[in-house]
Amino acid sequence: MHVHDDPDVESAELAVRLVGGDREALAEMYRRWSPLVHTIALRALGTREDAEDVVQQVFVAAWRGRATLRPDRGSPAAWLVGIAKHRVADVRTQRYRAHRNLQALASEVVTEPTTTHDSDWAERLLLVHELERMGDPRATVLRMAFIEDRTHDDIARMLQMPLGTVKSHVRRGLLELRDRLQEVERVASD
């Protein structure tokens, strides 16, 4: 395993290795991101069994569809989340159909899927994951700015950091997070 200071470089390298057919890269991706995929699926579907099925499907699909991974789009995490969204949607459709069929037996009409959901779970969790993964001080700056809703002046004072540095972390960080969301959208809208 190579050691890099920059997790993005490491992730991009993992992506390149996967595209090249390196099974160990898949194993490493599983170690890093199966909790992310599993948590998303669990939140969306509610049962461990379905969530683990989704995890299995996502990583099998990641292997078989590795040619669609774009190492230049940064961390493969967003790519995996995009695949996971598809799989979760598939399970929901299956449930809906099952539900509808059962209901049809009972001569009733169903208008809604069985699970209510916030369709942004996957994106939210990915962003939390990215924030956790991001090195400091940027992660702290972003947390204070976006989650704790502090002003840039506040952050600069509390972290004893020049205001310009705070602003630059906020800008870079937000752009980076935006790029992750775009990657999810690219994969999920395929």
Place this chain on the structure above:
Amino acid sequence: MSHPTDDELVDLALGEPVDASRSAHVEECAVCSASVEQLRRTLRLTSGPLAYADWQAPDDAVWARVTAEIDAQPDAPVGAGPAPATMGGSDAGPDAGPAPTPPETSLLHDERPSGTDAPERPDRPDPSDRPASPTGPAATAGTAYAPEPVPADATVTPITAGAARATRRRAAAWGAALVAASLVVGLLAGRAIWSPNESGSVSQVALKTLDTRQREGQASVVRAGDGLDLNVVTDRPLDAGDGYLEVWLINADGKRMVSVGVLRPGETGTFPISQALIDQGYVVVDISKEQFDDKPAHSGDSLLRGKLPA
């Protein structure tokens, strides 16, 4: 007039003061206003109620299921064979990877052979939807330490140990009937198709490491009286660490597996199995390293594996 910089768009999204002519441009420009909207959406999603996630890792056995499914159905075609990874540079730039080829397989649709896990699952009583285990907890309980024979009609330990397939229970009655029927068919078909050669060996396969594909052992199915034996031998003793080695038959669907027994390092293991297991698709021989942890499920730590030929 040129578009604002990314930084200026961020400032707009954040509500920071921005030069008036810049914000006027964004209002007019579809690309820029979409970009600002994307940034605002990112902000909204980041600042939502979910500041800290309660990460939950999947069960260890799921990784074994992933590799088993991949091994059972080796590479579905992936584009035009991507070039070997460029390992040289640590800065994998945009050009570091092969050009993305439109894959013949899609991420969006289940690539498994129909019948193993089809999207239309709930529409029909699928055999794979059978209840967790008609033989009940006994099948689950026996997996960890018990090298007992697997009876011919044993239904197999579900991979999600003990987890009730609650949502699929409705198919239980159907499933049980189908299992019974398919066992009969399987037994009949199996007898007809599987004829041993002179040596009594029905089939055999090299056992290889999962990562480097190094051949380090062999598994063979041999006739033994009325049933079948699975013989497992490794070229050199496997390291069980402070745990033990367990031999599994994993179903080609990657969803189910059964423990066939414990292998002592450096010894040949002989495990009674049944034709029905083979017929039902339990054809991937797997040796895993297990800990004494009271968890009957596969640890996910597979040392060697091989798929018996059909």
